Amino acid sequence: MAANNHLILVVDDEPNMCNILRRILEKEGYQVLTASDGETALRIIKAREPEVILLDLMMPGIDGREVCWRVREFSPATRIIYFTAKTELTSPLKAKELHDGADAFIAKPASSKRIISMVDNMLNNRRQ
């Protein structure tokens, strides 16, 4: 468990979700930023260049998928994890989503353990 200053961005339009994810990850020693919509998220990503993004898909305005594509345009190395309750995004589509740009997928609801291990995993296999 690498409790260092890795910067994680949590994007979710649900404030409670943002809050709990931030607290769980901070408790693990990560530096956590939150955004409640796509536009804010893109601004933060450009400004702070987080290493891992935990990205909800269904959001008002710019949705998660579009955020992912835009990030890939200027920062291909950023790790993006879809974290969503969106029903279509089940395992068969995972490959497609990854191809689209995401690196991993976590279905809501998920345990804190699964979230932390996924974030760790992403950081350990960071693209060079």
Added chain:
Amino acid sequence: MREMKSNGKTKKHVTREPEALRQGAGVVERLTEEQRWAFEKWHDSLNTLENVMLIIDKDYNIESIDERGSKLLNKSKDEIIGQKCYQAIHGEDKPVQCCPLKQALTTDKVQSVERYEELSGRLFYMRYFPIPDNHGEVTRYSVLMRDMTENKPIEDLLKTVSINSPVGIYIVQDRKFCYVNYQFLEDTGYSEDELLGTDPLQIVMPEDRDMVRDHAIKMLKGRSSTQYEYRAITKDGDTRWALETVVPIMYKGRQATLGNYMDITDHKQMEIALRESEEFNSSLLKNSPYPVLVLNADTSIKYVNPALEKLTGFSRAELAGIKAPYPWLTPESLPKTRRQFKIAMQRGPKWFAELFQKKNGEYFWVEIRSTPVTYDGKFMYYMSSWVDITDRKQIEDALRREKERAERYLNVAGVMLATVNVDEEITLMNKKGCEILGYEAGELTSSNWFTTLVPERIRAEMKSVFRKLIAGENGPVIYYENPLLTRDGEERLIAFNNSVVKDTDGRVIGVLISGEDVTELRKTQEQLQHSRLLASLGEMTAGIAHEVNNPLGCILLYSELLASSDVPSQMKKDLKVIHEEAKRATKIMTDLLTYGRRTKSQTRRLNLYNPLKKVLEMRRYEQKVQNITVSTNLAAGPLHVNGDSSQLMQVFMNLMLNAEEALRASNGGNIIITTETHDEWARVRIADDGPGIPPKNLNQVFYPFFTTKEIGEGTGLGLSTCYGIITGHDGLIRAENNEMGGATFTIELPLARTQKNGNSPKKRKRRVGDNMTVTSKAGGSYGSK
């Protein structure tokens, strides 16, 4: 009258009466011996004849009478002699009206008079002979009376014959009528006085007189015996037809002619009428536009009329006397042999159509009406009248071809087409209709539409609809759907489009029924509807799951976070409950999403037996405990499909649990698992012998949250999850009840292509509703009773 000449000689006779015949005796004395001998002879013969002789003078005084006369009058001679004869004989005071003597005396002519007279009830022939005195003057009469009483019948007969004869009888002498009987007078209209002494030719029509004279002369001279006819003129000027014969006779000692005259006018008129009638009949036949043929009993041709000659081309001369087979018969014509023909001829009137051949080889159709003509029960001849129907036949043929064509059209029609007349009888049912209902072509014709085809429960209602339609109360066309019974008693749902059929006068003569079998369509539509319902249920549950998953995720994470912080142990326990319940909710949501997802999970080529065998292994112990026997009947070799092994395991597990659950109530039972391949499909059947699924539930077992378990025992998502997974694998799943009890769940999944092809199997073209079929043999199929 030769007798008159011998009058003088009769005086010899009176010598037997000396007082009265003194003068006469003198005459006799003057006779020669020869004459005397003749006289004696005559006298003897008179005696033999038992005649009565008396002599009367011109003043009617009886001068002499013989013994027989005295006896006859029952008086003595003295009493009689000197009496007036009318007094002595008739008992009258003066000469009677018809007294022949009086007649004789009042005429200058000297003649004898003959008479029949009745005296004292006896008939006498009386003859008065004048007796001249020496100066030749008649001064007295001798009277000869002969009793003819015994001869009367013969006389009567003679009289009767002459009087009552229906034939006119006359005698002509010296070309004058000298005798005519009553019938002749009747026939000619003349009286006796008018005819007697006249020329017989006066009654003959002037034009015929020469002919009559010739005939009569020929007959009289024995040169002819033929009776002849002529026209006679009656007194009233009428013309009558007479048939006559004449024969020469001796009448009153001289040659005379006896004529037999018969009025044959009536007969003649009948004859003329008959002849005219025959001529009329034969001219009818001759001029008839219809060919007429008359045959004799031996089949020979007796007569053909000109119309027949014209039609056949054979002349009367060619045909006369020809026996069957006739020249117009074709090889196909019946009857073929003469014998058959003869039998047919005697059999009674017939009416038939036949194809014949003309002399020039041309064929023609005739309609023949034939009848044997009998007289007194005896077969006389056979008459047949023909009508040339060649044109009509051609039209009929054209009509028949047209009808056949129409029928062909009807038969290729993809819908049932039937006509029903106002008596509810089926008059037509096309091929498609027969197919739908399971009847042979034509089998339904004349059957009652309602009793044969309409199920009893709706029959009365349908009849009333039909009646209204016929009565024009429903408008020209009505559309409705109703079941019809097939021959096997099964019901088919038919969509009807009916219209009334009217004749040219606008009268309703029946109903044209066009019907489409919509049984399968309706079944499919129902399944589609059901399938759509399930799909929308899936979408809804997915939506719900998504909305619930976010807060659920928060609850899970917050409870985890809180539990990991420094909180009292009781609070930790409570947080654990919150966490567990949230996890349970998560599980439900996951199942719901599986049902609603309807998308394939990550698939790979796998052997369907692997997940199945894993599940069987997992449940073996539990099934043993529950007294459940599982038997398998597996197709050989692997069943390769493209699928998600864990999801398919979930399906088998759910189905197995479902079967175990069904058998629990009966404390065990059997589960039979069968696999097979069918076309490009793998089929797995899991059957139990439990209570089966109530028919009302068959439609609902795949709905999410549908359960027959007590609340809290199950989520009711097991089968709906199976449905979601299998449809996500492009397969189908269905539930049905076994005929022997219990339920069977069947899964069909597309077989994976061999490695070489590499591709997944082509999706079988299936209707929308097919991916979930709900059937129940126990519950009956669509439209069941």
